[in-house]
Amino acid sequence: MALKQVIEIIDLLDSAKATGHKAGELFTSRGWSEWEVETIESDRGSTDFITVTLPGTEGKRAGGNAPTLGINGRLGSIGGRPEILGMVSDADGAIVALSSVLKLIDMRGQDDLLPGDMIVTTHISPRSPVPTGPQMSPVRMMGSPVDGRELLKREARPEMDAVLSIDATKANRIINHRGFAISPTVKEGYILRPSEDLLDIMQNVTGRMPVVFPLATQDITPTRELRHINSIMMPAAMTKAPVVGVAITAEIAVAGIATGANQPVDLDMAVRFCIEVAKAFGSGECRFYDAQEFDKIVALYGSMSHLQTSGKG
DSSP: HHHHHHHHHHHHHSSTOOOOHHHHHHHHTOOOOOEEEEEEOOOOOOOOEEEEEETTTTTTGGOOBOOOOOEOOOOOOOTTTTTTSSOOOGGGHHHHHHHHHHOOOOOOOOTOOSSSEEEEEEEEEESSOOSSSSOSSSSOOOOOOSSSSHHHHHHHHHTEEEEEEEEEEOSSSSOSSEEEEEEEEEEEEEEEOHHHHHHHHHHHHHHSSBOOOOOOHHSSOTTTTOOSSSSGGGGGGGGGSEEEEEEEEEEOOTTTBBSSSOHHHHHHHHHHHHHHHEEEHHHOOSSSSSSHHHHHHHHHOOGGGGGOOOOOO
């Protein structure tokens, strides 16, 4: 259970004073200091980008061969102050990522160490722009205080062998399910079949049939000229590693700017899913995709890596 950690992170982030260093100080107080914070600034504001590294017993940092899992907490912002008071729905990705870190640190304190290395990233921005305009459909979304490309190049780390990309995905009418859903695996421009191993883990964690949200080609390209479900799959444009989206979902369209809309029980399930994937992936018991099938589809149809670029424009 990770509900305790989720509540602690919500308390930390639901504040005008939330910073990346305060998150890091919480981790340090629990015995873990391998974190770093970079403040990124633009004419729209600033955000604290935090990276936490958790070496595994058989990971590359220890000279082993266990694969490295990346967890990216994707979001525009955790708050839209001064226009909006309180933590917004869009903060779900940061909550799950940081709660996963806190749970893993607490597990280490109980001598439960994962086999593979983990790299967890997100950003913390309590004061962010709140855009308006016709693109805000069907409900209003949060803006980002910095260019999304600045975040992406820090999220998709070359040492990551697979990536879970977590984002609030409630401002749409496409996925009508309360809790969380996962995406098909995306790798080098291809939308592949959903991973059977991830589906198994999801149904074990939730006690329900797994839920997969649909992807269109537009959803996996990095260009902002095409409509996306949201930015959840953007890291797939920056890496050759397989990427799977972990979408925090709702039965109705919930605005990204909505406050009081972060559901602790749903977030706890998403955290437990990430932890279980980390356990299985590091021990070689979870595949994000079938490597032989991927090689065959590339041999038949060629590279789709051009979908990882900004296009011909």
